[in-house]
Amino acid sequence: MQIIEDGNTAAALGVRLCRPQVIAAYPITPQTPLTEKLSEYVEEGSLAAEYIPVESEHSALAVCIAASSAGSRVFTATSANGLLYMHEQIQWAAGARLPIVMCVVNRAVGAPWNIWNDQQDSISQRDTGWIQIYCADHQQIIDTVIKAYWLAEKVSIPIMVCYDGYILSHTFMPFDLPQQKKVDAFLPPFKPDYALNPDEPANLNTVTLPDVRVDVHGELAHGYMEIRYLLQKDTRLALQEAAQAEKRFAEVFGRGGDPYIEPYLCDDAEYIAVGLGSITYQLRVCVDELRREGIKVGVMGVRYYRPFPDKVIAGALKGKKAVIVFEKAISYGYEGALASDLKSALYEYLAGTGSLPVIQNYIAGIGGREIRTDNLTKALKAATKGRVAQEPVWIGLKL
Amino acid sequence: MGTGNYRRKTSHSEHGPGDGGSTGSWRVERPFIDEALCIPCRRNKEACFICWLYCPEIVISRTIPPVVDLEYCKGCGICAEECPTKAITMVDEARFAHDNKKKE
Numbered sequence: 001m002q003i004i005e006d007g008n009t010a011a012a013l014g015v016r017l018c019r020p021q022v023i024a025a026y027p028i029t030p031q032t033p034l035t036e037k038l039s040e041y042v043e044e045g046s047l048a049a050e051y052i053p054v055e056s057e058h059s060a061l062a063v064c065i066a067a068s069s070a071g072s073r074v075f076t077a078t079s080a081n082g083l084l085y086m087h088e089q090i091q092w093a094a095g096a097r098l099p100i101v102m103c104v105v106n107r108a109v110g111a112p113w114n115i116w117n118d119q120q121d122s123i124s125q126r127d128t129g130w131i132q133i134y135c136a137d138h139q140q141i142i143d144t145v146i147k148a149y150w151l152a153e154k155v156s157i158p159i160m161v162c163y164d165g166y167i168l169s170h171t172f173m174p175f176d177l178p179q180q181k182k183v184d185a186f187l188p189p190f191k192p193d194y195a196l197n198p199d200e201p202a203n204l205n206t207v208t209l210p211d212v213r214v215d216v217h218g219e220l221a222h223g224y225m226e227i228r229y230l231l232q233k234d235t236r237l238a239l240q241e242a243a244q245a246e247k248r249f250a251e252v253f254g255r256g257g258d259p260y261i262e263p264y265l266c267d268d269a270e271y272i273a274v275g276l277g278s279i280t281y282q283l284r285v286c287v288d289e290l291r292r293e294g295i296k297v298g299v300m301g302v303r304y305y306r307p308f309p310d311k312v313i314a315g316a317l318k319g320k321k322a323v324i325v326f327e328k329a330i331s332y333g334y335e336g337a338l339a340s341d342l343k344s345a346l347y348e349y350l351a352g353t354g355s356l357p358v359i360q361n362y363i364a365g366i367g368g369r370e371i372r373t374d375n376l377t378k379a380l381k382a383a384t385k386g387r388v389a390q391e392p393v394w395i396g397l398k399l
Numbered sequence: 400m401g402t403g404n405y406r407r408k409t410s411h412s413e414h415g416p417g418d419g420g421s422t423g424s425w426r427v428e429r430p431f432i433d434e435a436l437c438i439p440c441r442r443n444k445e446a447c448f449i450c451w452l453y454c455p456e457i458v459i460s461r462t463i464p465p466v467v468d469l470e471y472c473k474g475c476g477i478c479a480e481e482c483p484t485k486a487i488t489m490v491d492e493a494r495f496a497h498d499n500k501k502k503e
Contacts, residue, residue, distance in 0.1 A: 097409050156408065194411070201414055208410040216415030222407070230408045 001177045007168035010138040010175055011077070011103050011161070012037035014145030016047045017183040018101075021072040021190075024052040024063035028082040029115045030165035031105040035077060049075075057082040061089035061100075068098040069204060071195025073149065076100065079165060080107035080121045087125070090158075094129025094231060096205050099152035099190070100159075101145065106277065106328070107165040108367040116368020117165040119276060123305075123329035123337050125160070129231050131238055132305040134276040135163040136262065139175040140303075143253070146178065147245045150187050154245070155238045157231070164278045164328075166368070178253055186252045235307045242304060260309035261316060262301035265291065269298030271384045272317060272357075275326040276302050276338060279364065279371065283326065286377040295384055308341055314349035317342070322358040324383040326376070327392075328365045335392045336361050361392040369396055416458045416471045426474035428489035430467050436486035439463045450478035450487060 005013070011034050015023075023042070025035040041047035050067075054060045057078050064074040078086060083104055093100050104122045108114040122132060133148060135141045141163050148159040163169065196202070208224045215221040222230075239260070246259035264284050266272055273283045280301035290297045300316060302309075317323050323346075327336035334340065339361035350356050360383040365371040379395050382388050430450075434440040438447035440463055451459045458468040459478060467478075479487040 203412045205410045206412065216413050221412065227408065227410055
């Protein structure tokens with residue numbers, strides 16, 4: 001059924017279709033309408049979940065960690081400083097291998113205080129052990145939430161479903177609302193391998209020694225390092241499972257594509273713009289315009305940021321003259337994190353082949369600064385004529 | 400240990416001796432049970448076992464006499480504190496280290 005709703009509602013509807021049993025969230029702009037919608041669904045009885053109001057984001061994730069450990073399917077959502085306030089629990093959830101799904105409605109972080117969109121919040125959580133998926137429209141938001149539960153529960157790794165604040169969260173667009181029975185067919189009820197049980201007391205994630213040890217059953221139990229290695233190993237394996245999720249989803253719902261990247265006019269392109277989230281759809285307008293001028297450009301949206309689909313990305317960018325990376329976040333003191341990761345992937349797979357593209361890094365839309373399409377087009381066009389600058393160039397900066 | 404995949408990938412432990420690993424050589428004092436004062440020993444009856452109940456490492460056996468598994472005992476002294484007849488005293492490990500040396 002096609003409906004027209006805002007992005008937060010798309011996320012809320014997607015969450016409801018997944019039948020979470022426990023929801024704990026603390027409202028923060030621009031995520032607020034999402035949590036309000038979910039509490040309304042619980043109140044009216046259309047979602048049979050326990051909605052636990054909390055006094056902070058740290059507690060919201062702590063509640064989800066406890067509920068997930070007890071075997072419940074859980075959901076939370078946040079933005080910006082709320083996400084940063086969760087930081088300690090974010091790392092905990094990953095180390096505890098809990099399949100929590102969280103929407104991150106991307107917003108700039110303080111200081112100075114700012115409620116508008118950029119992606120510094122989720123990018124700054126890159127190394128926490130969570131899977132990160134970026135959405136470019138409302139259909140992707142609702143579909144990704146559903147796929148995320150399947151994948152998280154498959155690999156026992158928590159997932160952030162990230163979408164741009166306001167640009168997606170508060171704008172209305174048409175999208176298909178999946179049928180409940182199809183979602184139920186795609187996503188079976190959560191059956192954890194292990195759940196807390198009062199009849200069999202156990203300690204989860206208490207002090208874990210640097211070395212392995214013999215447990216009370218006489219079996220060799222992992223040390224901290226083994227547990228952390230398995231998190232890395234399984235996060236890389238999640239790339240394959242993501243393809244499986246995409247395939248199964250396409251079978252049930254009849255839509256989907258490449259799970260990792262979203263290419264637009266890339267096949268014959270000499271220059272490729274790369275980004276995360278809604279900016280990649282805006283870049284399509286620039287690409288169309290430059291194509292009319294005869295410049296062979298394309299745009300590639302990166303959907304999975306962690307695990308990073310390095311091989312797929314290197315394959316897609318092989319032989320291109322230049323790769324132009326547009327980012328709404330920066331690793332202060334160096335460059336955009338995505339640009340660094342792309343360079344790493346290209347070096348890994350293309351070094352010595354003579355087909356390493358030039359990388360140009362642009363920073364745009366920080367703190368909600370309007371990203372004018374004509375400015376984007378100009379920046380993209382300039383990068384097709386050679387390296388603009390070695391340092392990342394901030395688009396629309398008024399200094 | 401369960402068969403679940405999840406359990407093998409996380410830090411999971413159950414109540415029992417060794418939950419926190421072997422003690423190693425750092426224990427400062429070890430409990431010594433005076434059987435002349437210990438209730439189950441004195442009466443030759445399964446009684447009291449307050450030490451067994453309170454031991455946080457679960458390394459004291461419910462037997463006559465109660466036996467402390469020194470591989471895992473951390474020397475916390477809770478058993479000595481709780482013993483109603485003061486049958487347990489905490490003894491400096493240095494004494495045993497000295498005795499061991501003499502044996503060698």
